[in-house]
Amino acid sequence: xxxxxxxxxxxxxxxxxxxxxxxxxxxxxxxxxxxxxxxxxxxxxxxxxxxxxxxxxxxxxxxxxxxxxxxxxxxxxxxxxxxxxxxxxxxxxxxxxxxxxxxxxxxxxxxxxxxxxxxxxxxxxxxxxxxxxxxxxxxxxxxxxxxxxxxxxxxxxxxxxxxxxxxxxxxxxxxxxxxxxxxxxxxxxxxxxxxxxxxxxxxxxxxxxxxxxxxxxxxxxxxxxxxxxxxxxxxxxxxxxxxxxxxxxxxxxxxxxxxxxxxxxxxxxxxxxxxxxxxxxxxxxxxxxxxxxxxxxx
Numbered sequence: 558x559x560x561x562x563x564x565x566x567x568x569x570x571x572x573x574x575x576x577x578x579x580x581x582x583x584x585x586x587x588x589x590x591x592x593x594x595x596x597x598x599x600x601x602x603x604x605x606x607x608x609x610x611x612x613x614x615x616x617x618x619x620x621x622x623x624x625x626x627x628x629x630x631x632x633x634x635x636x637x638x639x640x641x642x643x644x645x646x647x648x649x650x651x652x653x654x655x656x657x658x659x660x661x662x663x664x665x666x667x668x669x670x671x672x673x674x675x676x677x678x679x680x681x682x683x684x685x686x687x688x689x690x691x692x693x694x695x696x697x698x699x700x701x702x703x704x705x706x707x708x709x710x711x712x713x714x715x716x717x718x719x720x721x722x723x724x725x726x727x728x729x730x731x732x733x734x735x736x737x738x739x740x741x742x743x744x745x746x747x748x749x750x751x752x753x754x755x756x757x758x759x760x761x762x763x764x765x766x767x768x769x770x771x772x773x774x775x776x777x778x779x780x781x782x783x784x785x786x787x788x789x790x791x792x793x794x795x796x797x798x799x800x801x802x803x804x805x806x807x808x809x810x811x812x813x814x815x816x817x818x819x820x821x822x823x824x825x826x827x828x829x830x831x832x833x834x835x836x837x838x839x840x841x842x843x844x845x846x847x848x849x850x851x852x853x854x855x
Contacts, residue, residue, distance in 0.1 A: 560590035560591060560592065561642050561643055562589075562591045562592070562642075562643045562658075563591065563592040563594055563639045563643070563644045563645075564582075564591055564592070564593045564594070564646075564647060565635035565636055565647075566594070566595045566596070566647055567631030567635065568595055568596060568597050568598060568604050568649040569597075569599070569625065569631070570600045570601060570602050570604060571604050571607075572600070572602040572603040572604050572606075574650045575607040575608060575649065576607060577651060578650070578651035579607075579608070579611050579617075581651075582611075583611055583614075583616060585655045585658075587616060591616075592616065592641060593616060593617040594618050594638050595608050595618070595620070595649070596619075596620045596621075596635045597620070597622065598630065599621075599623060599626065600625075605621050620638060622634065626729050627728075627729035627730045627733075628729075628734075629730055629731065629732065629733025629734075630729030632733055633729070636715070636717070636720070636721070637724065639717055641717070642717060642718070643662060643665060643666075643714060643715065643717065644715045644717055644720075645661055645662060645713065645715070646713050648712075652756050652757070653753070654753065654754055657712065657754065658712075660675075660751060661675050661712060661714040661751060664714075664751045665714045668747070670716070670747045671719040671741060671746040672713060672716070672719075672720065672746065672748045672749075673713070673714040673748075673749055674705045674707055674712070674713050674738065674748065674749070675707075675712030675713065675714075675750070675751065676705060676706055676710060676751065676752050677707050677710055677754075678752045678754060693774055693777060694708055696774065696781075697735065700739070700781050700784065700789075701743055701785075703742065704742065704748050704749060705749065705750040707750065708739075709731075710753075711734065712753060713734070713738070719746055720741070722847065723740040723741060726740055726843075726844065726847050727740070728779075730772050731772065732775075732776035732777065735776070736776060736777070736780050739780055740780070740784070743784045782836060782840070783840050784840070786836035786840050787834065787837045788833075789833065790833025790836065791829075791830060794830040794833065797822050797825045797826035797829060801821075801822030801825075801826060802823070804816070804818055804822065805820075805823075
């Protein structure tokens with residue numbers, strides 16, 4: 558198998574998992590000729606020291622942030638350092654099976670896709686996290702037709718030539734996983750998925766919680782304004798207009814007058830629609846600037 562794949566691994570406070578997972582990872586990449594870029598995201602423990610123990614033979618490269626940038630920030634740093642045609646992101650806690658790396662890599666070549674998502678089949682999230690994922694997916698699906706079920710899977714395989722343009726538009730937070738996928742789907746890139754299995758975390762502590770879900774939803778709302786500003790503001794405008802008309806008809810039939818409230822709602826409807834038109838233009842400019850910026854770097 559040709560060495561045309563780089564495995565990107567964001568690491569934050571994983572000193573307990575690295576001595577367990579990385580020996581297996583090192584044997585795996587030596588066997589298949591793959592590369593690894595591990596990004597230490599400003600860890601407060603001995604993550605960096607543990608990572609450096611596996612760099613001697615050149616298969617594993619370590620990049621270290623002085624400060625914590627976030628999950629998305631670490632992945633973006635790793636992807637920008639990739640020199641192979643394909644890259645795949647996995648977690649540093651050993652939950653992703655290495656045989657699924659091969660599966661995703663073979664599938665992206667087989668389907669000529671631009672991104673392959675490892676869709677978790679045995680994801681035993683609690684009811685609270687499952688509800689949060691459902692809310693995020695439902696909101697995202699209201700904007701775009703989604704070709705995959707597992708939006709925020711940490712295992713994603715990229716065709717680098719089609720992915721780099723979107724990194725500057727993605728947040729540095731956990732919402733990166735959702736946003737990179739939605740951006741590529743919006744631009745009609747071929748995004749597909751293949752089933753994978755995940756193992757339970759054996760050590761360390763997950764950083765995903767309520768705050769993560771709120772931030773992710775906020776980032777997707779921000780992305781909605783970037784991708785579909787006219788659609789987003791038209792829906793808001795329509796809501797204001799319907800409320801204004803209903804309230805106006807109700808008050809007119811009751812007192813034979815049109816209240817300032819109904820007039821204000823209709824005015825807000827018009828302003829929301831005009832704001833959507835303005836944001837549509839700004840969105841196109843921002844996305845073109847992001848792509849031209851990446852083209853200059855290349």
